[in-house]
Amino acid sequence: MSAWRVQSVAVKLIVEREREIQNFKPEESWKLKVSLNAKWIDFTSELAKIWDKAKKIKNQEDIIKVLSTLWINTDNFQEKKDKKWNIYYEIPLLSDFELIASDKKDSIRTPWAPFTTSTLQQEASRKLGFWVSQTMAVAQNLYQNWHITYMRTDSVNLSDLAIGTSRKFIEENFWKEYSLQEWRKFKTKQANAQEAHEAIRPSYIDKTPENVWLEWNDLRLYKLIWERTVASQMKDAIVETTTYTFSPTLAANQQWITKWEVIKFAWFMKLYMEWTDEENEDAEETNSSTLPEMKNWEFATSRSLFANQVFSKPPSRYTEAMLVKKLESEWIWRPSTYAPTITTIVDRWYVEKIEKKLAPTDIAFMVNDFLEIYFKKMMDYKFTAKIEEELDEISMWKQDWVKMLEIFYEDFKKDLLNSDENALKVVEKVWRECPECKEWELIYKYSKSWKFIGCSRYPECKYLENIVDASKEEYLNTLREKYEGKPCEAGWTIVVKTWRFWPFLASSLYPEVKWIWKIPNEEIMALEEKFGWEKCDKCEEWIMHVKPSRRWPFLACSKYPDCKNAKPLPKE
Missing domain, CATH: 1.10.460.10 (Topoisomerase I, domain 2)
Structure with a gap:
């Protein structure tokens, strides 16, 4: 402890x-959307207001009240369930929706500042799937080999030399319009920042990710740093937001909203976009690639109406990136x-x-x-x-x-x-008598790696037992039936052993015989059988194998790292 x-x-x-x-405690709500068509373009619109007041639909009763105003018969609704077992209705609706207001606005998106230690850790976690410690180890290696500047810094400043070479690169390799007329300088937002060093940037801007020779993870992190640095000196992007407000002819007091964003001038977004920590598992269906050009008082025709039940979600557990961001926002310690x-x-x-x-x-x-x-x-x-x-x-x-x-x-x-005077020892009881000494109670105990059960009279009574997880025990029994008793290449037979996080295969003479092996991944084995065992098309000597990664499996040469041939699996 x-x-x-x-x-x-x-x-x-x-x-x-x-x-x-x-x-x-999840709260129920409903979303009401209508499928519209105007000028041969399909799009959707969502109910937002009734009598100019925001309308929140809480339950099925509210849905029925709204639908009745559209003259929809609610007696013969067919209830359906989506993949999350939430209720939804799909109802035919042939009606006209009049465009009563339209608004187009341009907004400016400024590029993100060059990396600090904290933002590098966060973005590498989001985009590359790196643990924070892995990010720092890879960055240390890049720094020691003169590829990037010092990686422990709170500063977002770039030297005049770095800004000048970035602008020169942008003008020579992109159109001149991408470059800024005046240099862009960033200011740190952290009150206790220590700005003794520059922001994290490539040592030489002209060393692009395409013409620098690095190990796979080193290259991925270098590419992230290089793109962020160069993008920071490119023009602001311009995004156009279109908002249409419709009113059905059957219920003129209702307002249905359609919003759409389109990038008019991407500029820095051509090179770099930052990811967020928000989960996108429930990303809703979006409209088509464009909205029809409409004028006020023109009509769109509805085809069907969708009523979807949704429940509010609990906050997500912290990822490493989210935790780093929270620690920094509370000014807790240094990012390094x-x-x-x-x-x-x-x-x-x-x-x-x-x-x-x-x-x-x-x-x-x-x-x-x-x-x-x-x-x-x-x-x-x-x-x-x-x-x-x-x-x-x-x-x-x-x-x-x-x-x-x-x-x-x-x-x-x-x-x-x-x-020391008032704290009592915290004891979690099992509410069973110790079967060995038959006098004292059993309590839960903790080691560095796991929780187990032991006698409260320890060390006089040394009785111990493991906590049995029914689902894990069932999985272990399946593995034992499949692998135990088979010959081991190091001698004797194979047995299934358990460790802190996962089971593994070992020799029955373990630990005297130091042979251990991972439990084979059946999905990878199936993919290996289908796509693996072809000759590497780069070195033309070794064989391509299916390798697992945090995101998805891929094909790589068995001679790695001598041969760095890696590519995605075929789409089939």
Whole structure:
């Protein structure tokens, strides 16, 4: 067990988010859309207002009330279910919808600033699927080989040389219109930023991702840094937003809204677009690639109406990118320390990674609650930000470090003595008698890697047992039936062993015989049988195999990394 002003606060954020998810109660609502056609173009419009007031449809009763105003018979509705088992109705509706208002506006999108440590970690997580620690390791390698500038920085500034060479590259390789007339300088938004270094950028702008020789992951990160740097010195993009407001002739008090965005001048967007942390699993169907050109008081014809049941969603668990962004927004520690912080809380089993999301373990809840009671000041988000400010002042000789530590320790000592005198040992009971000593109760215990059951009289009674998960046990039994008893190439037979995160295959003489193997991925094996075992078309010597990745499988040469031939699987 350990506590630390950054580590513990990071765990607190993850625990608080998990409790939000656990306490979340979904709320039902409905969306009402109509399929319209005008000038041979199909598009959709959604009910937004009735009598100039925003209309929120809460349940099926509200749907029936709205549909009745459109003279739709609701007696013979056929209820359908979508893939998420939400109810929806598809109703034929032949009616005219009059365009009562239209609006077109141009908005400007400015390119994102060059990378800081924090934004690089976030974007590499989103776009490349890198863990924060992996991003820093790859960036370190690029820096040590003179490909990028120093990668631990809070600054978004570029040197005049970098800006000048970026503009020259843009003018020579894009049209001149893409280049700015005046240099663009960025200002950091972080109050306690340390700007001793430049932003993270390529050491030489003319070394494009296409003409630099790098390992696969190094190249992917270098490409991200290069594109972001060059795009930061390109013109703002212009996006046109069109809004149509329709009113059905059957119910003139209703307003149905259609919105559409189109990029008029992409400029920097041609080279670089930033991703977000929002999940797009439920991305709705969009309109066609364009809307019809219509004037006020013209009509569109409806074909069908769709009523869809939706439920509000709980907040998502933090990804590493989301956690880094949150830590930075609360001014908690320095971005360069986020990678070791996340690594520490995972290694010490406060947090586990589930489908690329950070989920707290039982230990995290217990330790967090204990610290919240007895070390409340240390767990305050503002406390860490305040400490950072004081450390900055010490570095500039504006504050005496001895006095600062004395003030800190005085409060901390009180909390320490209070917890020592009043804190009770937290025990989670199993509510069963120990079968070995038959006197004491069984309780849940924790090691660094897992939770198990033991006697409360330990060390006098050393009884231990594993916690059985029915679904995991069923999966393990399936694996045992499939693999155990088969000959092992290292000697004796194969057995299924379990580790902290997943099962694996080993020799029955393990650990004396150090042979271990991953459980074969049946999907990859099927793809390998279908697409693998062809001769590499680059080195013309070795064989192409199907390789797994975080996003999707791909084909790669078996001679990797000597032969770097990699390509996506055929679309079939």
